[in-house]
Amino acid sequence: MQPRHETLADAVVVGGGPAGLMAAIYLARFRRSVRLIDAGQSRIEKIPRSHNYPGFADGISGAQVRDMLRVQLHNYPVRVLETFVERAERAPDAFRLESQEGPIAGKRLLLATGVTDIPPAMPHVRAALDAGVLRYCPVCDAYEVIGKTVGVYADGRAGVAEAIYLRHFSADIMLFMAQGGPGLAPEERRRLADAGIRWNDAPVEAIRRHGERIELMHAGARTLCDTLYCALGLTVHSQLAQALGASVDETGYVEIDAHHATNVPGLYAAGDVSSGLNQIAVAMGGAAIAASAIHRELGPDWSRRTGA
Template sequence: MPTDQPSSNSDLNTSASSAADAAPLPAQVDAIVIGGGPAGLTAALYLARFRRSVLLLDAAQSRLSKIPRSHNYPGFTEGVTGSDLLAMLREQTLRYPVHTAAVHVDSVQRREGGFEVGWAGGSARARQLLLATGVTDIPPSMPYVLEALRAGMLRYCPVCDGYQAIDQAVGIIADSEAGVGEALYLRHFTPHITLFMEQGAAALSEGARRRLAEAGIAWADEPIGSIRHWEGRITVHHGKRETVCDSLYCALGLEIHTGLAQQLGAKTDDDGYLVVDSHHATSVPGLWAAGDVSQGLNQITVAMAGAAIAAAAMHRRL
């Protein structure tokens, strides 16, 4: 998934292609939104309702599309799958005059009066530009990862679904001591936690071991070898041993898709996120960012709220 503007799922990609084939894309608009996940779709919706001409460029690879079911998105008492939520957001957005293209943006450049955005076979200009390019979770490099993810056994966000792990046996895969912080966070939900280091416990400092022991968190001495989803649980093989968990969290980090912003010289923080102000403006005039690519809590609701704030500010600037 290493692309610079994750967006919506493949079904929506077909829809966007059809829309783009039906009518030529405008060469100039008020605003271009790059990324068709919850932040990008919300920004495009708001801008269209502000009666601004909008071009939404969607590479069809949203992180949201890979969520089996979210239980902390408001309004859905039984939860909602990521793909269903994307489809609903897109259907609502496309009820308005939003130009959409299923393309992978390669370049952005400053031009007089705004920006020029380029992709294979085309380009367009806009006075304002919003990046909703998101992030990609770094998965474990072993078999059965996708199977476990689809089944909801392999997870990436304890903020999203730690509640579902209450009193369960939970494992955490990590490659640095950042995994210690995630283990301590999940300890609030369950006492049954095991930390698995990709290179084994040798990677844990004495201080880290002390913090884990004080919290009652176990760790595996051996390097992790493989995982296997079976009958609603997930087995972690480490050395000659194995541990069975109800769910497994991956704490191997994120790839933050700031490449396009860096072409324009936008500032990033120490963690690699785009620096934005209270209106979600970046350090580059006319360039805005919302969603997981920008500073803040990586949550669907936060992404959509940031996009609404950015779109309102863009409208006033226009």
């Protein structure tokens, strides 16, 4: 991969969700030349209203948080490319990336590429998320389901853990099995029973929205819930990190140190791609830490003679 016309930036950030946007703002304010590359599939777009984002007592939508960060970023001379990075390579002096917009090169690389939730097979998933009848993240919004009839939909062990987690918020929890899953082991049944959680062994045949509730069909029966947590897992977007030689854990999360550095010199990761606690506040905090470490590592630049 050879650079064609691209100058070498101090830092390239891949991913324009809260982690990538925050990192780019920090790096620009550290007077670093920055390129931000984003394919536009941030998880934040799917948040109808967050009630744990700091400073917004009445909650705020994910799209509003994204827009505010984008407006803030526009105050600084950061070059933003809306494209997907297909390949990354580490040369002695730089990281070189390939996208449909051409080559991009940076002395340091921060990956903020996030994760994607595996959705249930049902019509109108996005509308169900917007209505709050379908949810992915109990840490984000279990407070909103206190006292409600809550279903958990999973194909294995993760469903047991998620159902037990949710039992703290509601006494009315039921676990549903996806088609083709391994079924519940005796020990898992005992744990569910101890927590007062019901389960249904018949795999779910269909899921659909039913007004302000959600309906699950299984073995000729149907069950209505106020909300359904889908615990089918997620895909971690750590392919670029792995191609560059970064270590990942068994789920695929990029392993980082306290400064968000990976095991590859000059390569950093922040946000959902590097964390099991997939939260906006964590993504932004990690981005601030990573950007500060990158700035320190690049060292002071005394070449500037003016304030410009």
